[in-house]
Amino acid sequence: xxxxxxxxxxxxxxxxxGGWWLVASFVASPLLPAPLxxxxxxxKEFHEQRLIESLLVTLQRVVISFVFAMLLGGIIGVLMGxxxxxxxxxxxxxxxxxxxxxxxxxxxxxxxxxxxxVAAVAAVIINKLPNVAVTLREGGxxxxxxxxxxxxxxxxxxxxxxxxxxxxxxFPYIMIATRSGLALxxxxxxxxxxxxxxxxxxxxxxxxxxxxDVATILAYSLAFISVVQLIEWFILQPLDRxxxxxxxxxxxx
Amino acid sequence: xxxxxxxxxALSQKQVLSALSIRVQPGETHCLLGPxxxxxxxxxxxxxxxxxxxxxxxxxxxxxxxxxxxNPPEIGYLFQQPRLLPWRTIMQNLLLVEPxxxxxxxLLEEVKLQDYVDYYPAKISLGMARRVALVRCLLLKPELxxxxxxxxxLDLPTAREMRVLIKRLVCDHPTRSMLYVxxxxxxxxxxxxxxxxxxxVPAQVIYNxxxxxxxxNELEALLKH
Numbered sequence: 001x002x003x004x005x006x007x008x009x010x011x012x013x014x015x016x017x018g019g020w021w022l023v024a025s026f027v028a029s030p031l032l033p034a035p036l037x038x039x040x041x042x043x044k045e046f047h048e049q050r051l052i053e054s055l056l057v058t059l060q061r062v063v064i065s066f067v068f069a070m071l072l073g074g075i076i077g078v079l080m081g082x083x084x085x086x087x088x089x090x091x092x093x094x095x096x097x098x099x100x101x102x103x104x105x106x107x108x109x110x111x112x113x114x115x116x117x118v119a120a121v122a123a124v125i126i127n128k129l130p131n132v133a134v135t136l137r138e139g140g141x142x143x144x145x146x147x148x149x150x151x152x153x154x155x156x157x158x159x160x161x162x163x164x165x166x167x168x169x170x171f172p173y174i175m176i177a178t179r180s181g182l183a184l185x186x187x188x189x190x191x192x193x194x195x196x197x198x199x200x201x202x203x204x205x206x207x208x209x210x211x212x213d214v215a216t217i218l219a220y221s222l223a224f225i226s227v228v229q230l231i232e233w234f235i236l237q238p239l240d241r242x243x244x245x246x247x248x249x250x251x252x253x
Numbered sequence: 254x255x256x257x258x259x260x261x262x263a264l265s266q267k268q269v270l271s272a273l274s275i276r277v278q279p280g281e282t283h284c285l286l287g288p289x290x291x292x293x294x295x296x297x298x299x300x301x302x303x304x305x306x307x308x309x310x311x312x313x314x315x316x317x318x319x320x321x322x323x324n325p326p327e328i329g330y331l332f333q334q335p336r337l338l339p340w341r342t343i344m345q346n347l348l349l350v351e352p353x354x355x356x357x358x359x360l361l362e363e364v365k366l367q368d369y370v371d372y373y374p375a376k377i378s379l380g381m382a383r384r385v386a387l388v389r390c391l392l393l394k395p396e397l398x399x400x401x402x403x404x405x406x407l408d409l410p411t412a413r414e415m416r417v418l419i420k421r422l423v424c425d426h427p428t429r430s431m432l433y434v435x436x437x438x439x440x441x442x443x444x445x446x447x448x449x450x451x452x453x454v455p456a457q458v459i460y461n462x463x464x465x466x467x468x469x470n471e472l473e474a475l476l477k478h
Contacts, residue, residue: 069370149303151330154350154389164349168340246340246373 023043027218040224041215048156050204055223058200061189064182065124072125073132078170080133081140097130102188106195115196131184134175139173170239171243178236182228192222254278254467255397255430256322261311261455262292264454268311270296275432277397282424282431282443284464287451293434295332297399300432301330310380312456326430331403333467335382337374343385344370351392364418367406375456380411384418389423398423398431404440422443451474 007055017035024034033041045051080087080094113119137197143166151165193202210215255277269292274278276466277283287293298305301376302318302325310320312379319325338345343366347357361367364384374382383403385398389396403419423431425443435441452459458473460467 007408047421110476146332146334146336149298150332152303153301153330154393156349164338165342168338243340246375 005078018108019029031212031214037215038218038222041213042219045204045219047209051102051220051223053221054199054201054204055227058181058186058189058193058202058224061121061124061193061200062186064180065121065128065189066178066185067120067187069125069128069132070174070177071172073129074170074174075131077136078140078166082143087137091120094133095131097126098134102191106188106192110196117197120189120192120197123186123192127188128181128185132181135173135177135180136170139170142173143169168243175236175240175243179232182231186224186228255326257320258322259296259310259320262295262299263309263311264292265307268308268455273456273458275458277432278297279396279430280426282444284432284445284448285432285434285447285451285466286436286438286441286448287434287456289434289477291451293451294401297330297401297432297434298384301328301399310431310439325395326396329390329393331383331386331398331399331400332391333401333403333405335374335379336387337382337385337389339374342371342373343377346374346385347389348390350389357392360391361385363422364388368446378411380407381465382416383407383415387415387418387422396430398429400431400433402435402437404437416440416443421437421440429463436476438469438476441472442469445466446471452473453474 021035024032042051045054076090080090101121105126106120109119109123109126113122147165151161156165159247189200190202190205193200197203197204201224204220205217208214208220256274257276257417258272258274260272261268263419271297275283275285281435285293285296295305295308299308299310310318311416330466334401337343338349341349344357346356347361348354358367358370361370364387366381366388367382369381374385377385386405393413400423401418403417407415417434423429430445433444443463447463448461449458450460450465450472451457460472
């Protein structure tokens with residue numbers, strides 16, 4: 001990441017921190033703790049080994065749900081984008097899924113399958129899948145017809161088409177779905193944990209909510225936001241840069 | 254000899270081509286002249302076996318999509334635009350067609366692009382991209398090369414350079430045949446051994462001759478027809 005952009009982000013972060021501290025000092029209420037109190041809560045949760053454990057449990061749920069939602073939603077979306085018949089059949093279902101509130105899906109799956117891990121993860125996948133499908137459907141629709149013809153003419157194998165023709169065209173859409181997916185999935189995972197699991201960040205938030213412990217609520221939120229930001233910096237942005245090298249032209253050397 | 258025959262071509266249910274036969278001798282360059290919109294590109298796509306939306310071929314060959322006699326030749330198709338994968342370097346583009354790097358490099362040297370192997374297509378000029386596309390086409394070792402106005406949009410010196418390359422690598426090849434679609438008379442007269450002219454609506458071959466048996470004025474008059 002460029003130093004300039006990083007320093008801009010730190011300036012924004014410290015401005016936010018300063019504003020928060022000012023407002024908290026002015027309000028002086030346990031319902032809006034100052035940054036220092038939140039960091040103390042964070043430290044306490046860390047030393048009592050709840051923070052890392054909860055983060056890992058939630059992260060595991062996020063990763064599993066994300067992978068399945070991206071895979072299934074991606075395949076369905078691309079097929080819908082490429083084949084009109086598939087689109088006609090699945091479009092109404094997609095619209096229904098897009099409009100069912102996340103909470104309804106979560107509650108229904110818990111009622112039908114019990115408060116089990118599979119129901120929790122499935123609820124997250126079902127919530128995210130239609131967004132991925134809609135995004136990737138656009139990607140499938142935007143395939144370059146002329147390059148497609150070229151690949152037929154030059155006898156590309158299926159693997160060659162997949163890796164060299166389709167994947168690069170889908171990549172921007174996959175990145176859009178990934179970014180919005182991560183943001184959405186971890187929020188839904190927290191609701192799922194709050195409603196029906198006995199571990200994870202959502203469960204810890206539930207406990208903190210019962211005692212109106214706002215400092216702990218904010219501590220867990222900050223911790224998870226940091227994790228997502230690290231994923232953005234160290235996985236998504238380098239991937240983005242690598243994949244968009246050709247747009248800047250130049251040589252590969 | 255390669256003979257292509259189709260009873261007619263309809264584009265979006267409107268007939269654009271009448272019954273048409275084109276014969277190309279081994280080692281010969283046959284130029285197909287015709288005004289814009291006469292269905293030349295659609296015809297080339299059909300010859301190359303590319304499925305086209307809204308295009309319907311008429312006649313017996315259309316059933317099994319075999320319009321060639323005696324057998325369909327090995328075809329290399331140089332599209333009007335280079336159609337290189339923009340996210341792959343020149344070398345990566347070519348290795349998808351011919352995995353032997355040495356063979357690719359030898360051909361790239363022939364078109365003087367050996368120093369650009371690691372460049373992305375966006376960084377090279379249109380003329381260079383057309384040369385890369387020519388190399389890719391030749392890597393297929395085609396018996397018949399289809400070219401669809403490959404000099405369009407090139408400035409004069411670049412077009413001349415490309416014409417010399419096409420002549421050296423395709424026309425002068427002893428066994429390689431070419432069907433060269435253009436609306437430029439000079440190109441046809443310089444590169445062709447024989448020529449067909451498309452005219453009328455729906456288009457049909459209105460003239461067919463050896464190139465040395467026809468004058469520029471005659472061809473000009475036929476194109477205005």
